[in-house]
Amino acid sequence: MSSPMHVRKALHLASLRAKLAQGKGGLALRLLLAACLAAFLLVFAARSLSSPSPSSSSVSSRQQHQSPTTTTTSDCIDNNNKNKLPSAVMEALVHYATSNTTPQQTHAEISVSLRVLQRRAPCNFLVFGLGHDSPMWAALNAGGRTAFLEEDATWISTIKSNHPHLESHHVAYDTVLTEADALLELRAHPACTAQPDLAAAAQAQCRLALKGLPQEFYDVEWDLIMVDAPTGWTPQSPGRMSAIYTAGMAARARTPGTGPTDVFVHDVDRPVEDAFSKAFLCEGYLAEQVGRIRHFVIPSHREKDGTPFCP
Known part of the structure; x- marks a missing residue:
């Protein structure tokens, strides 16, 4: 009788260990996800605080991506003064x-x-x-x-x-x-x-x-x-x-x-x-x-x- 009892105890202990291990793994995964989310929020907040105003940012972006033949109004004024054809x-x-x-x-x-x-x-x-x-x-x-x-x-x-x-x-x-x-x-x-x-x-x-x-x-x-x-x-x-x-x-x-x-x-x-x-x-x-x-x-x-x- 003692042998089956030990077997059952061993099985129960193994089951508890498995559940404990599973619980620790899930917790670790949840902690990892939480850490990633926190890091993303920190980076986003830092960029928002350091970026220029929307108007200046859009102007800068347009200037960087304009083709060489595209000119703004101010460029046309400069060209009239400096690069005008005779x-x-x-x-x-x-x-x-x-x-x-x-x-x-x-x-x-x-x-x-x-x-x-x-x-x-x-x-x-x-x-x-x-x-x-x-x-x-x-x-x-x-x-x-x-x-x-x-x-x-x-x-x-x-x-x-x-x-x-x-x-x-x-x-x-x-x-x-x-x-x-x-x-x-x-x-x-x-x-x-x-x-x-x-x-x-x-x-x-x-x-x-x-x-x-x-x-x-x-x-x-x-x-x-x-x-x-x-x-x-x-x-x-x-x-x-x-x-x-x-x-x-x-x-x-x-x-x-x-x-x-x-x-x-x-x-x-x-x-x-x-x-x-x-x-x-x-x-x-x-x-x-x-x-x-x-x-x-x-x-x-x-x-x-x-x-x-x-x-």
Whole structure:
């Protein structure tokens, strides 16, 4: 009898131990959960006390997550003051976006001058001719001075009515295209080539020297000169003989130490532009030709006495 009694006691004791162990495990689990909850509440409370006000937090969050192209009202005000596009650029963008007219030069030809402008702009840029491409040249030289010399006073008024910011001056030519062959022979005349100065050539009665240029032409040293005028496709047109000669003389008369002058001549597929650019701008100064445009780089002839007209 004693043996079964001991067995029952042992079983009862084991059962009590198991229940006690189960109770301790549940208590431990409940204590662990309580501790985790308390820790979470403490962290949440700490963050709430240290975080900024909802308005400043939301502004900061928006600023951190804004894309680079997004601006606030205050950013727009700053941009208007600091990063505003020049008016010449804005007007050119609107003009070409809303116009069916395009510049006479091709993309490849314009790129020749563009590469020089990218290097030298803002600079002093003189253009013989006022046309549909004039807003483009002024925009590419934003911040510099771009002046246009035009033979037709009525055309100046027409262009200026749409683009009042363009600087243009009327120039009268006293040559005609039928004189081109005789004028080309002046390449060998000392009155036209002995002095690197247009005024001296005019004083010496060089037939190619323009005499009616505005004072602004003489007041500025031109870094770039584009010859794309006057008209030259009819026998009685002025032709570009004097314009090409004048561009070359302005480059040769540049102040010593200020670098060379980049001169561009368009429509060199025509006989006059071809012959006069080679004769008076010199093939030795030719840097590049693309399509119908030639680019010459002409140094100052005042740096060294006795510099030959062509190298």
